Amino acid sequence: MATVEGVGGPIDADQLGLTLIHEHFFSSDEAVSAQWPHIRDRETERGLAIESAKAVASHGVKTVVDATAMMLGRDIRALQELVEETGLQIVACTGVYTYDHLPNYLAFRGEDAMADLFVHDIEQGIQGTEIKAAFIKCAADEPGVNERVEKVHRAAARASVKTGVPVMAHSRPASNTGPRQVEILLEEGVPPERIQIAHTGDTDDLDYIERLLEMGVYIGMDRYGLNIFLPTDRRNATVIELLNRGYAERMFLSQDFDIPIAAGLDWYPPEVIEQLEASGASGGWSMTLLFEEILPALKEAGATDEQIETMMVENPKRWLTP
Ligand SMILES: [Zn+2]
Numbered sequence: 001m002a003t004v005e006g007v008g009g010p011i012d013a014d015q016l017g018l019t020l021i022h023e024h025f026f027s028s029d030e031a032v033s034a035q036w037p038h039i040r041d042r043e044t045e046r047g048l049a050i051e052s053a054k055a056v057a058s059h060g061v062k063t064v065v066d067a068t069a070m071m072l073g074r075d076i077r078a079l080q081e082l083v084e085e086t087g088l089q090i091v092a093c094t095g096v097y098t099y100d101h102l103p104n105y106l107a108f109r110g111e112d113a114m115a116d117l118f119v120h121d122i123e124q125g126i127q128g129t130e131i132k133a134a135f136i137k138c139a140a141d142e143p144g145v146n147e148r149v150e151k152v153h154r155a156a157a158r159a160s161v162k163t164g165v166p167v168m169a170h171s172r173p174a175s176n177t178g179p180r181q182v183e184i185l186l187e188e189g190v191p192p193e194r195i196q197i198a199h200t201g202d203t204d205d206l207d208y209i210e211r212l213l214e215m216g217v218y219i220g221m222d223r224y225g226l227n228i229f230l231p232t233d234r235r236n237a238t239v240i241e242l243l244n245r246g247y248a249e250r251m252f253l254s255q256d257f258d259i260p261i262a263a264g265l266d267w268y269p270p271e272v273i274e275q276l277e278a279s280g281a282s283g284g285w286s287m288t289l290l291f292e293e294i295l296p297a298l299k300e301a302g303a304t305d306e307q308i309e310t311m312m313v314e315n316p317k318r319w320l321t322p
Contacts, residue, residue, distance in 0.1 A: 002321040005122075005132035006063075007076070007090040008083040016089070017062030019316035022168070022198055022222040023287055024258040025049045025066055025082060025090070028073035028266040041265065046078070048259045052287045053086040059291040062089055065316065067168060067198070067256075069095040069137035073266075076126040091320065094121035095137030095156055097170065102148045114155035115162070122163045134320060136160055139170035140177035150184060157188030164322045166194040168220075173203035182215045192216030196252065196319060202229040204238040213242075213250055218319055222254035224294050225285030228276070232294065240301045248307040252315055253294070257287040 003010040026045060033040050056064060068074045076092060083090050095118060096106070106114055121133040136156040140149045153169065160167050167190055171178045178197045185195050197212055201221030212219055221239050223229055242251060260266045262285060264273035284293070295308060 004091060004320045005134040006083075007079045007092050007131050011063070011089055011091075013317050013321045015062070016313070016317050016320070018060050018312055019063040019065060020056060020061055020254050020287070020290075020312075021065045021196075021252040021316050021319075022067045022220055022254040022256050023064050024068050024072070024256070024260075025052065025064070026073065026075045026078045027068050027258055027260050028075075030071065030073040033073065033266070039266075042078075044263075045260060045265060046081070048263055049078070049082050050085055052257070052259055053082055053088045055286075055288050056291075057086065057088050059288055063091060063316070064088060065091045065093075065135070065254075065320075067093060067137055067170075069093055069097045072097045074126070076129055076131050080129070080131060091134045092126060092131065093135045093137045093168065094118045094126065094133035094159070095135075095168075096152045097137060097139050098148065098152065099139060099141040100143045100146060100148055102151070106151075107148070111151055111154040111158060114152065115158035118155060118159035119162055122159065122165055133165070135166045135168055137168050137170070138181075140175075140181055141170065141172045142175050144175055145177055145180045145184070153181060153184045154188055157185045157190045160185075160194060161189045164194075166196065166319050168196045168198055170198045171200060173200060173205065173208055176208070178208070178212050179215075182212060182217055186215070193218070194319070196220060199223055199229075199256070201235050201238065202226075204230065204234045206238070206241060209238070209242065210245075213247055218250050218252060218315065220252045220254065222252055223256045224253070225255050225257065225289045227285075232297075236294070236297055236301060239298060240303060243303055243307055248310045249315065251311050252319075253290055253308075253311050255285065255287060255289055257285060257289075259287075262286070
């Protein structure tokens with residue numbers, strides 16, 4: 001039986017069950033919060049995480065894939081405590097989340113040194129624990145696939161080839177990053193079915209999306225509720241059209257819900273969060289939006305239970321297991 005490394009220990013692939021493929025329980029600007037810990041309110045963060053974990057479990061979710069890597073404030077002990085407290089299965093990652101900047105330690109070393117760090121998390125454990133990473137995160141955004149971003153992608157790919165764990169690449173369709181990201185990962189030898197291009201659902205440009213799908217990768221329709229990037233009705237229409245074109249086996253549904261960002265705990269000052277909420281930009285963003293609004297709407301538009309099961313149970317299992 002294939003297993004997937006979870007925060008609470010290895011999980012039988014068949015026990016992953018209903019899975020949210022891309023969410024964030026704890027995230028922060030780690031450099032700032034290491035230097036000025038007084039800006040963090042860890043008790044509030046912990047309470048909100050427990051609340052969200054219980055809420056998703058009440059909708060039948062068995063596993064949440066937490067896509068929080070370095071520079072998003074990955075905190076494996078906080079996740080461990082959350083798993084112990086709630087019984088939810090959580091899958092953690094290694095990798096670097098950057099659009100451009102790299103800390104000097106990584107800037108002055110090559111791809112292989114970075115890949116070795118990722119392999120350490122996958123084979124030995126994360127942050128001094130024995131909890132192992134089950135996938136590797138990299139990112140490209142508005143600055144495009146620049147030199148630093150390419151380096152992280154090559155390092156992620158090499159660690160993936162060495163260990164067999166999959167790669168999740170944060171992308172920005174509006175900057176056309178996806179095709180180049182896939183190209184680099186393929187060049188380094190990652191099989192397409194181990195690659196997930198996150199945030200592809202931020203566009204409804206079907207030509208762009210099909211170009212990615214034709215390369216054989218998975219795509220994340222994973223930012224439901226972030227109307228600031230694309231409103232729900234256009235996300236739904238895109239998913240329905242792709243289902244009609246036969247791509248159920250290549251799509252993930254999730255929300256990229258980030259508790260600290262949603263609660264204004266770290267990235268943004270409170271007045272920015274208030275503005276976002278007032279403009280409706282976050283559109284009811286939550287970790288349960290899929291179950292409350294999106295899945296019923298998709299079914300109404302013709303998605304079958306079987307297709308939803310494929311996207312939320314079978315695809316996560318297939319992508320996470322070799
Ligand atoms: Zn994310």
